[in-house]
Amino acid sequence: MTKAETVSKLVEMTGIQKEETEQILEAFFLTVKDSMSEGENIYIRGFGSFIVKKRAAKIARNISLKSSVMVPASFIPFFKPSPDFTNQVKEGQPK
Numbered sequence: 001m002t003k004a005e006t007v008s009k010l011v012e013m014t015g016i017q018k019e020e021t022e023q024i025l026e027a028f029f030l031t032v033k034d035s036m037s038e039g040e041n042i043y044i045r046g047f048g049s050f051i052v053k054k055r056a057a058k059i060a061r062n063i064s065l066k067s068s069v070m071v072p073a074s075f076i077p078f079f080k081p082s083p084d085f086t087n088q089v090k091e092g093q094p095k
Contacts, residue, residue, distance in 0.1 A: 036077050048081040 001009075003025070010021045032050055035042055042050040057073040081089075 039075070044082075046082055046084050048079055048085055051078045051080055052076070053078045 007018060007021050007025060010016070010025065011018050014021070016024075032042060036050060036052050039052055041052060044050075052075050055074050055076055058071050060069050060071045061067070062069060
């Protein structure tokens with residue numbers, strides 16, 4: 001599902017105008033990105049958690065050059081769905 005399809009679905013479900021729905025969705029995305037870039041986690045009960053995870057520094061190998069490279073520690077965004085979300089997806093999938 002694309003962002004445009006998501007907006008259309010939200011318009012259908014809420015009756016709010018398309019332009020306003022797009023603004024709300026964009027504001028939500030911006031809020032999530034800004035909060036996570038500041039190191040804040042976001043918890044939405046019944047949906048899931050947007051978590052900032054730290055990846056430790058590690059040594060990577062370049063096989064073709066036969067050399068090692070140090071990869072520095074970094075932070076990555078991660079989404080952990082709630083049990084309700086996970087169960088709904090499991091039940092909705094074709095068997």
